[in-house]
Amino acid sequence: MNILLIVISILLSVICVLLALFQHYYFINKLYKRPSLKYDVPVFDDLIPSKENKFENNLNYPLQQIDDHDSDIVLNDLNSVLESRPQQKDTIGYILKNDKATGTDSEVYNTLQAAIAFKLSGKSLKALKLFEHAAAIAPENADVLNRYGEFLEQQHQDVLTADELYFKALTHSPNHEAALTNRKRTAPVVEGLDYKLFKDIDKRNDFLKNRVKLGGFETVKKQAYYLHIYHTVGIEGNTMTVEQLRYLLQTGQVVSGKSLVEHNEVLGIEKAMQYIKLLVRADYIGIKEILGIHRRVMGHVDPMASGVFRDEKVFVGSHIPPPYEDIPDLMENYVEWLNSEEAQNMHPVRYAALAHYKLVDIHPFVDGNGRTSRLIMNMILLKAGYPPVMVLKEQRETYYDSLKTANMGDVRPFVRFVAQCTLQILDMYIYGTRFLSLEGNSEEGKKIITFE
Structure with missing residues (x-):
């Protein structure tokens, strides 16, 4: 009997030790361990082009290479793809530019009734102009927004914009029955369209990954790099042309007629992109790394304010970012989310878009x-494993409008905008690599590879 008690006591002691070890492992390794950002083998990690081709050519047939002296042609080709690509319709952009109603109640009512009458009589163009006017003078009127959404959905089959208008109507009138009914119908459709958009992105990206394995991608990558910097600084108002910017980066010489600030903006982005290239393979992205990015972006422009959080109140249009006293805690929460499994389990484009929006919303600098x-x-x-996205200078207004819509509570248009930009850049790369064709003896080998 005594022996049995001793054995039971030993077993209980072992179990307690095991439970203590398990508890220690859980809290130390699960709760306090820094999670790492997952990454595929980054195919496009050479934001700063290497001097030699990244991909070795182990193929037993020749490739049609693009010579360095043709860089001007490549740059113009890539730029022409971006310019010729249809820009997203800015159907409700003017709505977002107005913060308050500018029309009287009677004017809004009469305009709306006239728009409905023209719609019923089949005069769509006149109806559209009146709906636009009603939304412009009454951007917070739920009836106007809902009716305008119905018109776009029924007459133009524009479910995406209609859904945005229904959502906006509900932000101002949460119990609006017609808007609730309409959005219940459109929300699943929009979700399906967004899913299809991500599938299209993945299909193009897989195609491009196979394409660049052929080699000869260096010149395309280098000229795309200049375009990337050009549009990044251009959105902020930099007036350098892409040719001037390329001259500055290649020679280090001053561009005549351009300000010192514009020069420093370009040099800052280049340094920041070099740093991003290093961070692509980092296990953890924290506040130190985010401050490091900002320090390089603004180091040449404003050394004293670079790499430090703001200590003053700022305004971004009609949006008022959080008080500067809250920034340290908000950034800690942001970093926790950035490295969380919840974020990493999203589609990468959605994850990237939300990471962009969340930081802009905090506005820490x-x-x-x-x-x-x-x-x-x-x-x-x-x-x-996706290429870097460019937001074109020409997309500046749509870019800021989608951010403003996100501030109102609907982040989907901004995610959709980033997804469209991703498709845009994939098409540019695919077009830029169209001459990486096989020159074997077969008829199939002589064809230029095209995406379908």
Whole structure:
């Protein structure tokens, strides 16, 4: 009997020790361990082009290479693809530019009734103009927004914009029955369209990954790099042309007629992109790394404010970012989310877009928030094996409008905008590599590879 008690006591002691060890392991390794950002082998991690081709050519047939002296042609080709690509319709952009109603109640009512009458009589163009006017003078009127959404959905089959208008109507009137009914119908459709958009991105990205394995990608990558910097600084108002910017980066010589600030903006982005290239393979992205990105972005422009959180109140249009006293805690929460499994389990494009928006919403710096956010967005895409995204200068208004819509509570248009930009850049790369064709003896080998 005594022996049995001793054995039981020993077993209980062993179990207690095992439970204590398990508890220690759980708290130390699960709760306090820094999770790492997952990444695929980054195919496009050479934001700063290497001097030699990244991919070795082990194929037993020749490739049609693009010579360095043809770089001007390549640059113009890539730029022409971006310019010729249809820009996203800015159907409700003017709505977002107005913060308060500018029309009287009777004017709004009469305009809306006239728009409905023209719609019923089949005069769609006149109806559209009246709906636009009603939304412009009454951007917070739920009836106007809902009716306008119904018109776009029924007459133009524009479910995406209609859904955005229904959502906006509900932000101002949460119990609006017609808007609730309409959004219940459109929300699943929009979700399906967004899913299809991500599938299209993945299909193009897989195609491009196979394409660049052929080699001869260096010149395309280098000229795309110049375009990337050109549009990144251009959104912020930099007036350098892409040719001037390339001259500055290649020679280090001053560009005549351009300000010192514009020169420093370009040099800052280049340094930040070099740093991003290093961070692509980092295990953890924390506040130190985010401050490091900003320090490089703004180091040449404003050394005293670079790499430090703001200590003053700022305004971004009608949006008022959080008080500067809250920034340290908000950034800790941001970093926790950035490295969380919840974020990493999203589609990489959605994850990257939300990382961009969340940082811009906090607005932790006096200046350089947009550039820093876009770099973090591209770091995430690079980690996941996608090329870096360009937001074109010509897309500036749509870009800011989608951010403003996100501030109102609907982040989907901004995610969709980033997804469209991703498709845009994939198409540019695919077009730029169209001459990487096989020159074997077969008829199939003589064809230029095209994406379908």
